[in-house]
Amino acid sequence: MRCEFLFVMQNMNRGQSLVEVILVVALFAVIAVSVITVLLSSIQMTKQGVEYVAAAGYIKEGIEAVRSIRDRDWAEVTNGTHGLTTTSGYYEFLGTANTIDTVYTRTITIEDVYRMGSLNGDIAPSGVLDANTKKVTINVTWDTLEDKTQNIDSVFYVMNWGILSWTQTTSTEFDAGRENSTDITASGNGEVTLRSNTSDWSGLLSHYQINLDGSGDRIAMQYVPEEDILYVLSLGTSGYEFVALDVSDVSESTPTVLRGMEIADVSDDFVVHNGYAYIANNNDSGEVKVINTTTMTQVNTIDLSGTEDATGVAAYGNKLVVVRGIASTQELFVYNISTPSSMITQLGVTELGVTTTDVGMDSAYAYVGTTHDTKELVVVRLSDFTQVNTLDLIGLDDVTRLIRSGTNLYIGRVNGTAYDAARVSVASPEGALSVAQSIEVGATVNDLSVDPHEESLMLATTHDTKEAIVVNISTFVESASFDVTTTDDAKSVAVYGAEIYLGMTTDAADLSILRTQTTSWNTAQLIGFADKPGTHDGSHIEVVENFTYVTTTNGANEFFIYDTSTPSTPVLLGSLEMSASAMDLQVVGDYAYIATDNKNTELVVIDIRTKTSPVVIGSYDAPGSADGHGILVSGNYAYLGTTSSKNPELYILDISIPSTPTLVGSYNYSADINHFALSGNYLFAATANNSQELAVFNIATPSAPTLVGGYDTLGNADAVTITFSGTLVALGHVSSPNEELILLNVTTPSVPIFLSGTEIGGNVNSIFLDGTSIVYLATNVTNQEFQRWDISTPTSPVRTTTFDLDDEGMGVFYNGTYVFLATRHNSMELQILGPSTVLEYAPEGTFTSQAFDSGSSSTTWDTIEWTKSGIGDIVFRMRTASSETNLVSAKWVGFDGTANTTYSISGQNIVIDPSATGTQWVQWKAYLSGNRITTPILEDVSIVY
Structure with missing residues (x-):
């Protein structure tokens, strides 16, 4: 019995050893696998850590590169996705990304920054553009051994720390500028507003009387608000017949002649359009002279067939309409003036069969004044140069001048048995035309001008005691008049803001400038x-x-x-x-x-x-x-x-x-x-x-x-x-x-x-x-x-x-x-x-800053910023030049670098005129407009550079 037991025990001991061996082997296997796994994972993690460290380094390099570019030239920090290069010995943006060591791809994305409420506000998804701050996102991506894409990025903001600004905000600073129908007030330590002006022009006063070159009658004038220049045309005289007067400071000082030229022929009319003047005259081989108004040089002519004199010109868009005295052929000519100094091509002609006196136009029609007894007004469609309408004014009195404003024509006539000035609606130029309103002033109306709001009609007349007459357009009755104190006639008239400009026949006061009292x-x-x-x-x-x-x-x-x-x-x-x-x-x-x-x-x-x-x-x-x-x-x-x-x-x-x-x-x-x-x-x-x-x-x-x-x-x-x-x-x-x-x-x-x-x-x-x-x-x-x-x-x-x-x-x-x-x-x-x-204001006006010297010929102008209050609108144009002298003739331009636009949003980026002589000097002009009852208020202006 004992032996069996021992045997059994021995066998049991052998089995336990085997189990132990098996367990040990299994445990070793597990441990070995774990160790190997840990070792492999450690190797992989070490590799990934190295990759992340490298990627982070490329991020850091990108940050430093963007800051370097910012410090060198803020203008290069432009919106978009960029790569980098150092081929020039310094960092520059190139392409849209960089591939580094064939593994990493780095992109730098730059975006605009907006602020809440003002440039001092918090950064927000939308609001006021902060042109001197940019959002930068740098992203680095790479692929792992498991074909997984990894990426890290960094978001930060860069500011134009090198910026300077020129600010105008006090009365003293504004006083150094120029005022046309504007005032500088002491409120808030200095503000610019529209000038007080009675809406009916009552209380007219003589502001200035200016004696221009020679003794010829001042037969035509035009104010160009973009330039703040009044152009005046005279009959033959010993000096300049065509002059440009600087009226940018007419509220405070006598306008001065900027430039002029002799015409040498007898002129009848002119129009200034997009930097060129087109002068109708009696030269048989060049009835229209084309003048560059900046240089006051003749750059082209238009020769009408025949020998009849040109009597009127009008321009709209790229079209010029010229009319002349009755001829055996045509009396109306239409030209393409898209390239006025080189190629002017004829688009069409129209036979009118009448002697013309003046012409006005819009985009689709020309309106011609004549001496004809039964068709004093003729309408021509410009798409096919066809006469489509006429109007017979009461009486036999000739049309002297006409002007189109909105959907209305305003007509002046020779004094006679009927009215001397009238308004005709041309809302439907080919429909039935009739005189909507008229007025008898007891004198010949030589010229007319309508204020930009179409509230008042100014007449230049032959009246001995009312050479200037103001007509309320809504009622078409006289609201004001002015006696120039001589018996000479008024030949031409223009209006802007709070000023009426009157061209005279008198030698001593060729140009009278009228304004209303501020009280x-x-x-x-x-x-x-x-x-x-x-x-x-x-x-x-x-x-x-x-x-x-x-x-x-x-x-x-x-x-x-x-x-x-x-x-x-x-x-x-x-x-x-x-x-x-x-x-x-x-x-x-x-x-x-x-x-x-x-x-x-x-x-x-x-x-x-x-x-x-x-x-x-x-x-x-x-x-x-x-x-x-x-x-x-x-x-x-x-x-x-x-x-x-x-x-x-x-x-x-x-x-x-x-x-x-x-x-x-x-x-x-x-x-x-x-x-x-x-x-x-x-x-x-x-x-x-x-x-x-x-x-x-x-x-x-x-x-x-x-x-x-x-x-x-x-x-x-x-x-x-x-x-x-x-x-x-x-x-x-x-x-x-x-x-x-x-x-x-x-x-x-x-x-x-x-x-x-x-x-x-x-x-x-x-x-x-x-x-x-x-x-x-x-x-x-x-x-x-x-x-x-x-x-x-x-x-x-x-x-x-x-x-x-x-x-x-x-x-x-x-x-x-x-x-x-x-x-x-x-x-x-x-x-x-x-x-x-007077609690009424001029409907519009300009304020021109003093000239500013940045001190560097390589100045980059960044943004224009301003603070406005009150009711009304304020927009701006700017001009730059290499010197203060060149600044005087530089072109005023808006946000696209042309005279066709304005800066209307504070903080807009500045785009200079491509033809500017330089950027060291700068000047801004504010255009204010209101509703006559209230005024916009300009509190400060800053130019960032």
Whole structure:
């Protein structure tokens, strides 16, 4: 039994050993495989790690290469996918990728960067383009042994750290620029806005009168807004017949002639188009001259068949239309002017059978003005050069000029039995044509111009007193006019922004430039006031330079001197007690002369040299007990008027020694003499004489004045105030059933001629005449104590302005800017009024920056950036040149390097004119446009380079 057991045990031990062996072998196999696997994996991972390290190195090299290119030339950091090369000894972009060691492929992708809201905003998917920042993505790919593609990339941003900028933002910086219908304001430390301008052009003023070369009539003109240049064509003269005037600073300075040329032939019309002028003339072998307007050289001619003179030209796109006098063949010619300096080809001709005077055109039609009695307007279709329509204007008057604007034609005519200007709709050029609106102006219309918003039509006429007429297009009635002060005719007209340009026949003022006032007396406003001590009423007022002299009725003091150099805050300097009411006042030199109601000192003379301490130095006691009423001083004589008495009412005093007035002569008039006006040897007096409210004295012999004439106004009301200018006397009455404002012509002083009498609604206490066009009144009319009247047509005065002084106006004085009034107001005895600021703006205008020198001939201009507020649009053009001299004639271009575009988005990349002489110098021009009620506001501009 024991043996079996041992056997069994031995066998069992052998089996266990075998199992152990098997287990050991299996375990070894597993361990071996694991070790081998680990070893193999380690080898593969080591290889992949090496690849990643290499790829990362190529990424790093790409980053450094992009930065190197950026530092060398930012302009090379362009959008797209790039490879690299160093064949030039430095990094450059080449191709779209690099293959490195036949394993790795590297691509560098560059993209634009946008920012939220502004260039200072956060980076965003869209928004404001930041032209000086680029997004760069560098990607490296390679294939593994298992044919798997691996890649790593890096994203970063590069900025143009080498950039500089030229910024204009302050008033001082903007003031160095040039303004055409724009203004520089102090708001925000400096802003550019459109210039104030009345929308109806009321209040036209002569801004400049310019004497151009020679003496020929200025027969045609054209303003080119892209250039800010006014081109003017003249009839034959001794100098230039064709000139270009720089009007970019017309708001601030007289335009200057940039360049010009002699034409040598008699011209009739011209058009400037895409840098060339086409001049219609009488040269038989070249009826149209082609002029390069930059160099002012003739570069081509167009010879029309026959010998008839060219009378009109018009250009649109690549087409030029020329018309001429009636010929045996054609009168209208169409040319291709895509290459004006070399090849001009004829496209077609049309026989009209009429003598033409002018032509306008659009893309499809030509519109021809003629002298024909039944077809003053002819329409020609340009696609096949066929006459497709005519229009017979009322009457036999010839068309002089026409202009197309939008879907309208505006036509000027010779003055005759019918209208002189008209509007014809050409929305359907081949349909029924008719005159939509017309106006009779009583003169020949030589030229017309329409403002860009088609709100106003400007006429150049032969009218003696209205050489310039403005027509409101919506109503087609006259809204404004201007008299150039000569009897010469206006021959041509152009308009832009706040300026009207008028070409004349006169030699002394060949070019008149008109503008409206920036303020308007249509609405007056209180500028300042003063409450003098006491409650006695103001009575009279005089203003001399920065000082205002006010008198009052009898009270504590009756004479006051104010410093009104700042009209909004008058400052009392000194005062004086006279113990009498002041009845009239005149200040001459160092002395004030006052007529008083003191029966012992009807005239008081005050030394005003020390403004803080005026002092009475002399007086005159007129005989009897009459009151002094009127005083006028001229030279060494004072003329004193008094109330009626048994003694004289007119006294002539020698005041060569102001402290001792001495009687020279007198006149017993037997009625109150209240006020005086003087013209040479004639003294005009406002009186209380019921049959002669105006008395005229000859004072040639001061010791023996004589009454030589007068005028009896309607009714028995007293004349209390009078003024004189030119040949016009304005007389003011106290209230009556009749007129209180009387205008008289005193060309012959002894025989005044009545012009008009106007009811103003109350007493005219004081009157001031501004030339012969405006009169200012101080009255007692409730709520209208101040009144302003337009008397430019003296037979029919028109009240333009009233203002409520809150009490009676007693004295009035106008110093050319403000109206000063003495009133009966208890706390505002001195009131200063001014015109309201015009709250309308020019519809468009330009602002041209000063020239800027970058200091380098290799400057690269990157972007133009600006800040705008307000309502309206602002766009820009730029020009560059090698020198400041060359900059003057450089071309203004937009974002594509041509004059056909503008920069309209802040931050746009700058593209210079390919023909520019260089880039060292730069200048920008802003074009502002608004709706007349509001204005865009330019706050700052920066040029990045």
